[in-house]
Amino acid sequence: MNKRDFAFIVIIIIVATLSYFIMNIGSDRDGYMVKVTVDGKLYGTYPLDEDKTIEIKNADGFNTVSIHDGQVSVTDADCKDKYCVKQGVISNNNESIICLPHKLVVEIAGTVDNNEVGEVDSIAK
Amino acid sequence: MSKRVARIGIFIALAMIFSYIEVLIPFSFGIPGVKLGVANIVVVTGLYMLKPQEVFFISILRILLIGLLFGNVMTLSYSLAGGILSFVVMYIFKKLGSFSIIGVSAAGGVFHNLGQIIVAAFILKNEKILYYFPVLIIAGVVTGILIGFVSDKVIKTLKIQDFSENLK
Numbered sequence: 306m307n308k309r310d311f312a313f314i315v316i317i318i319i320v321a322t323l324s325y326f327i328m329n330i331g332s333d334r335d336g337y338m339v340k341v342t343v344d345g346k347l348y349g350t351y352p353l354d355e356d357k358t359i360e361i362k363n364a365d366g367f368n369t370v371s372i373h374d375g376q377v378s379v380t381d382a383d384c385k386d387k388y389c390v391k392q393g394v395i396s397n398n399n400e401s402i403i404c405l406p407h408k409l410v411v412e413i414a415g416t417v418d419n420n421e422v423g424e425v426d427s428i429a430k
Numbered sequence: 431m432s433k434r435v436a437r438i439g440i441f442i443a444l445a446m447i448f449s450y451i452e453v454l455i456p457f458s459f460g461i462p463g464v465k466l467g468v469a470n471i472v473v474v475t476g477l478y479m480l481k482p483q484e485v486f487f488i489s490i491l492r493i494l495l496i497g498l499l500f501g502n503v504m505t506l507s508y509s510l511a512g513g514i515l516s517f518v519v520m521y522i523f524k525k526l527g528s529f530s531i532i533g534v535s536a537a538g539g540v541f542h543n544l545g546q547i548i549v550a551a552f553i554l555k556n557e558k559i560l561y562y563f564p565v566l567i568i569a570g571v572v573t574g575i576l577i578g579f580v581s582d583k584v585i586k587t588l589k590i591q592d593f594s595e596n597l598k
Binding site for chain 2: 306307309310313314317318320321322324325328
């Protein structure tokens, strides 16, 4: 084995390691869904990798949920304490933002059952 | 001419026996789809002892015969893609002149697996299979180095016995 051989082998190992990490970052986020529940009922699920602003209105008031750059936050709400807004952004699996007065739960789920997802079929391929 | 035919025949027979041994006793690394590829010893050795077109013919014919005997159309197409790509890359690496037999064989291993995974992604129409890419190229390097070491020993032994001179 000479220097060139060694260099080639090292390059391949670096390429493999890098692509492994890049693919894992991509694939981890791929299936992530943002699940919005109001009063115990599923309001909707949205892919985490698509930017979207969702207005949720119910008898108790409104919340604005924003999905942006793989992060979720409640940007606006008319509840008294505004704890949901103060909770900031979430981006990891199983994290959640809860607005108690409006009985609103926003959570990130790595896997969502297909029958729960409804109209969103992007993860079932 | 008859000498060439006999020589190519011996190499194909050897490659087929190696493939058959691997069918009987798989040298598995515990990763699905990864195997040692003992038959590639014949291809790498041939690359340093025979004419390139002879080695190419040996490699393709070995894959076709083994594919017909033990595989199906699917596995045959993977193997052909891997075999052709690895041969071309090994030939180029050898022509460059700055790589030893270990480097040439390692490159062959990497591109063998690369060719297979690309064809697999096309046939299965599933790009998710490319997530397997890092594992396969590492496996290609490792098996390639092993095959290179063995081929190096084989060539040296044959040269001591002046067998290569007889081949010319």
